[in-house]
Amino acid sequence: MLTGLASLPLSVLYVVARGLYLLLAYVVRYRWRVITENLRNAFPEKSEAEVQRLAKAFYWHFAQVIVEILKLLTISMDELYERAKIRNPELAIKAMEQGRTVLAVGSHAGNWEWILSTGALYFHERAHGVYKPLSNKFFEYFMRRLRTRSGAHLVPMRDTLRDIIRHRNQARCLALLTDQAAGPEDQPYWTTFLHQDTGFYTGADRLAARFQCPVFYVGIRRVRRGYYDILLTEIHDGLTPLDGDAHFITEAFARQLERDIQAAPDQYLWSHRRWKHKRVTE
Template sequence: MTKLQIPRRFYPLWYLLQGIARLPFGVLYLLSDVLYFLLYYVTGYRKKVVFKNLQNAFPEKTEAERLSIAKQFYRNLTDIVVETIKLAAISPEELHKRVKILNPEVISAATNQGKIALALGGHQCNWEWAPSGGIPFFNCPIDVVYKPLSNSFFEAFIWQARTRLGPNMVRMKDTLRYLIQRKNQPRLFCMLSDQTPPKSEIQYWTTFMHQDAGFFVGGEKLAASFHMPVFFIHAQRVGRGWYNFKFIPIEPSEAARQTAFPVTEQFTRMLENWIQENPADYLWSHRRWKHQRPVGEAS
């Protein structure tokens, strides 16, 4: 994919973000603290969505517990914002110190056999750093499926930030053609599988954090078509700006195998367990449960 062009009218904003990206982490986190105050206390950015999601996802928790999770979520969110900007200028050496892949050998075991390994993740911790941070740990290309942003400037900025250290970005609509062209080339192929499909495209409904939720099943279908081993991306925030990632094989349980899409079902249960362990590190501002399951629609 060729470099995306920045419209000339956006040059001042481009240079501003590039300048921010070159600030030391200490200054960036001061900016994050200010941004947290503005989002949480001043503008109330998506507060209704966040608190509704938390109330439905954690009915067993007290209001005080959910409030604590919400505040920490907003702090984590603003950290992700400045860290994503930092991706536009961070050195490979600095990122390699801050992002660790704990078990790259499980992916290498697959790619060394000539296979494409499929990794399914969610909006956990800083999902933006994982592909670029993972480059030094693997001897194969890393591909990431993404949906282009509607704003041309931010699409160009984020695309450059995501690709400058090596990952390949694959538009969602180009996924099948991309894999067919590279079916004999070992690689790590990554997808965020917790996004909300358009209601007309939902092929699988299940319960996710006590709520009905529709899921994309493209990853499972691709895995079957291209004989890919499938892994769950387990993320851990070690500290501010420090992350560990681990790949866990997705092996459907007996209950999951009773459903129409067992890999998707098992991924959902693994993500659900991760959220229970790391509640403030999930993307609660996303309207994940906006669609209602049609009457009579089974899993």
């Protein structure tokens, strides 16, 4: 059934997305309380009417992303290449040509699932993505199939360090989604993000410091329906000595992501319980 649905042209799938939007926003009201609370806290200057409008805009964005992710099952690589453009891939390619592992830190903005698949088209066999395996066997198989169809490789989150050590001399781009809610057990880095005390995973800091990896922030934005621009911004050159405990990379990531969200607030994943953890104070 999913394969048959994914075989439909994106123009038809966007009609499906419209129905999905109406279902999520007006019938099910999917995570409405979480979404509106996140928006109120992130944009305290906005009126309640503006928050409500932004929540509806997010639902429409989210519905489009759902069908676009499904389309990864059947989309031709030529069509994907036309729809998602990395505007400056030469930055990462230059580092990889020097035989280095590049870290690409991204977020749940735009269509985050298209980033790795698009990266595989630009970087070929050198695109790898860190992910958290799903407990449901069917959806784990399904999502792996989607994510690897363009030639990308997946690395389970728990195996990240072991994988880098094993392939430390392999030129590749390793992508990490760095905006998830880090719990106390993850020893997060805390900073003010969208007006809120926010904990971030710090793996990128430690990996870059230990293995001298160049680090690029990955920004993605929908420029029109079904089309995305992906832009790399250098955070660290991989040459300057780096103190992993100083969290320079994570702080820079947070600031860049904050600017991107403020520029296109409807394109962030507001349904995620991003701020469910609180800083533990002594």
